[in-house]
Amino acid sequence: MSSNELDQAKQMLAELDANSTRALVRAVNYAAVKARTLGARLIRDEVKLPAAYVNARLKVDQRASATDPSAMISGRGRATQLSRFGAKQLTTKAKLPGKRRLAGARVEVTPGRKKVLAGAWLMKQKGGNTGLMVRTGPNRNDYKPLYGPSIDQLWRNIREQVAPEVSDLMLSEFIRQMELT
Structure with a gap:
């Protein structure tokens, strides 16, 4: 939503009665939660990360209120360690019988596209990661x-892929909330 559209929404909100305002706030918050859920699913389709990891880091940061009819979704800004993308340590036979040596690591950032990183290895870090x-x-x-x-x-x-579906959800939820009041 652009700043111009947000200003128009705030102007319209000032003219609404209390029931309409409450219905709008509920509709926006409902749509924000659905957008976060849909976004998490699309992220997991794009990259190979566990659902728990994505869900813990993608949040509805700002919920709509009577004074501000907007909601905001954001994710954690820190880069994700490559080891989270299904990294697996590879080994090969060593010169001594029965021994193995490191031969790189395999990661799968994009589902179905595994890549071998020669010379990489998995290592425990401070903090348990x-x-x-x-x-x-x-x-x-x-x-x-x-x-x-x-x-x-x-x-x-x-x-941007989530926006059209969420707009429709928000409108239908607003209509439903108005019918309840």
Whole structure:
């Protein structure tokens, strides 16, 4: 919704009676929750992340109220570690019989498209997370974790797809709420 449309909505809200205002606020909040649910599903279709991870990081930040008829959905802005995308450590036979050595890692950011990262390995980090690391230099501590897109980036990519369906939901919910009053 553009700022011009938001200003028009605020003007219309000032002219509505209390029942209409309450119905509008309920409709907007209902549509925001449905948009978040639909957005989380579309994000999981776009990238291979667990539902619990996406749901915990995609939130309705601002709910509509009588003074402000808008709601806002946003995701966590920090990048997602690549190890969250179904990373699997690969090994190969070593020279000694019965021994194995690291041979990179496989990740699946986009569902159905697995990619092998040669020279990468999974490593426990401080705080209990597991990170997918890659070497940056010859010394022992010359490595860095690899990252994928953040939930907020993914939300920004798909929110335009959600808008038409949510607009229809909001209108039908507003009509339903008006009939109840």
